[in-house]
Amino acid sequence: MKALILEGITSLKENPQPLKQVEVPVPVVGSEEILVQVSACGVCHTELDEIEGRTPPPRFPVILGHQIAGKVVERGKKARKFKPGAHVGVGWIYSSCGECSFCRSGIENLCADFKATGRDADGGYAEYLKINQDYAFLIPENFTSSQAAPLLCAGAIGYRSLRLANLTDGQRLGLTGFGASAHLVLKLFQYLYPHSQIFVFARSERERNFALELGAAWAGDTDDESPHKLHSIIDTTPIWKPVVEALKNLESAGRLVVNAIRKEETDKEYFQKLDYARHLWQEKEIKSVANVTRRDITEFLELAIKIPLIPEVTEYPLREANRALMELKEGKIRGAKVLKIS
16 A cells, blocks of 8 residues: 655754655554545644654654544454444544553543554554554544544544633633634634634734634734633644743633643743743643543534534645645644545
């Protein structure tokens, strides 16, 4: 099968073609695994972190990609959860131990043996993928693979972030950054909190205009002050500046939810501008988001079909994955980027 592999950590500035197209054997399924013919795979900022070495290191060589939609073409002897031909998705969570206290309490995203798709196991930048049936998800009818792919990570992690924001209807939410995840959070927020307003902070005028098109009450630059204090803010950016700037816009007892697996080191010194009285006092808090659970993906897919929540996508053929990644790195974003594979 055709696949794009990452052979080691590299700088995208020095190497804009980090992925190499190769022919590799089709995966052989175990007794409880399914073989998925990949139709589409979303392109996520986490892939940039993997390539440039900001995440726990992948095993090399590795096939990236963790927003995967396709059809079941083969089942192991004990894999009966999905029928052949079923339209299924795979997210960032590839497996967990199933036995620790975190797994038993439904927060397997914190399991010490958590394995990530496209990092600890081969992902969806390929024609086929294998996975244990319990970590695959039935995609609701009416979603194409390209529409469904971003829901498996950008949507599900956005849903988890919104849950952790701990809001009630009528309270105000802020979003820093407006890429694949944030534009889905905005639509989800409008459905779940119809009496609330959303405020968007983004460096790009194009992203700010996009947010206003989708119904944001206000959109400004990263270091602007919002017209109202916000009860919660979700940060989806790869850098530190928006974290500090967001804190000044929080209401007392407000919560900043940082939705990023890692932050780049380029502006770490921005924390020198952190002022306790202005940014943190009055019982403000910061909470990180770590991975996703199966519950997040399942519940979010159920909501997505009810709303309905259709992401805006830009498609690329598999061979142009490097171009899609570089455009993401350069901030050329409107909605989600998706590799169309079969």
